[in-house]
Amino acid sequence: MGTRDDEYDYLFKVVLIGDSGVGKSNLLSRFTRNEFNLESKSTIGVEFATRSIQVDGKTVKAQIWDTAGQERYRAITSAYYRGAVGALLVYDIAKHLTYENVERWLKELRDHADSNIVIMLVGNKSDLRHLRAVPTDEARAFAEKNGLSFLETSALDSTNVETAFQTILTEIYRIVSQKQMSDRRDNDMSPSNNVVSIQVQPTENKPKMQCCQNI
Numbered sequence: 001m002g003t004r005d006d007e008y009d010y011l012f013k014v015v016l017i018g019d020s021g022v023g024k025s026n027l028l029s030r031f032t033r034n035e036f037n038l039e040s041k042s043t044i045g046v047e048f049a050t051r052s053i054q055v056d057g058k059t060v061k062a063q064i065w066d067t068a069g070q071e072r073y074r075a076i077t078s079a080y081y082r083g084a085v086g087a088l089l090v091y092d093i094a095k096h097l098t099y100e101n102v103e104r105w106l107k108e109l110r111d112h113a114d115s116n117i118v119i120m121l122v123g124n125k126s127d128l129r130h131l132r133a134v135p136t137d138e139a140r141a142f143a144e145k146n147g148l149s150f151l152e153t154s155a156l157d158s159t160n161v162e163t164a165f166q167t168i169l170t171e172i173y174r175i176v177s178q179k180q181m182s183d184r185r186d187n188d189m190s191p192s193n194n195v196v197s198i199q200v201q202p203t204e205n206k207p208k209m210q211c212c213q214n215i
Contacts, residue, residue: 008052008061012172013083014165015065015113017105018090019098023124026155027090028066031165036155043068046080053166055173062169081113085176086120086168091139093123093152094131099139106146118175120168123152126159 016024025043029035032049048065067080089105091098102121109119121143123134136152143150149167153160 007059009058010060010173010176011063012060012085012169012176013063013065014086014088014168014172015067015080015084016088016090017067017109018088018122019092019095019101019105020068022090022092022095022098023155024066024088024090027088027122027124027153027161027164028064030155030158030161032064034158038156051165053169055170056177058173058177060169060173062165064165077108077112081109084113084117085172086118087113088120088122088164088168089148090122090124091134092125093134094125094128096133099123099134102142116175118149118168118172119147120149120151120164121146122164123150125154125156126152127154127156 016028018024020042025040025047026036028049029037029040032051043066046065046067048063050061050063052059052061054060065080065084087109089102089109091102093099106119109117121139123136123139139152140150142148149171151160151164151167153164155161
């Protein structure tokens with residue numbers, strides 16, 4: 001737990017998207033600072049916060065970006081999504097329209113974000129059970145159909161907030177570390193330790209040198 005904020009093995013950018021008022025900023029503050037603000041105002045522009053977690057003995061630092069859900073901030077989308085490896089697509093379980101708009105947000109992700117981005121559908125405000133407008137099963141089925149993971153959370157009472165971020169960060173970590181391993185297998189015929197090897201690179205990388213040596 002005592003790792004300094006600048007010590008980490010991996011840095012992952014995760015974006016929060018969804019309609020205005022679904023609780024994106026409170027999910028961010030609950031996860032990164034364990035705070036919840038009932039009076040929180042609409043986010044203006046973009047802000048982000050960080051928190052580090054442990055996955056498989058590695059320190060994963062999450063840089064979580066939050067933006068206003070309003071249309072007028074659409075100009076920032078491409079910069080907002082650049083470099084993001086994960087996205088939490090948030091709706092409010094008590095407001096059906098925010099769930100209907102998930103499809104539009106998903107399209108925006110597909111248009112602007114990296115095609116391999118890990119996406120989790122999050123039904124926030126699960127504490128409002130008595131006002132529920134979106135059945136859990138319906139949202140889960142939508143998530144499965146679109147290849148998303150799914151959780152219901154409450155930033156108010158902390159339910160599943162930790163789990164949601166831990167789950168998506170672990171999933172990203174698994175993908176990234178497996179890719180690194182396969183890249184290493186493909187590219188690296190030398191031992192995978194930290195010794196600087198002075199061996200000549202494979203000939204296909206340096207055809208010029210090879211041809212000159214042959215003359």
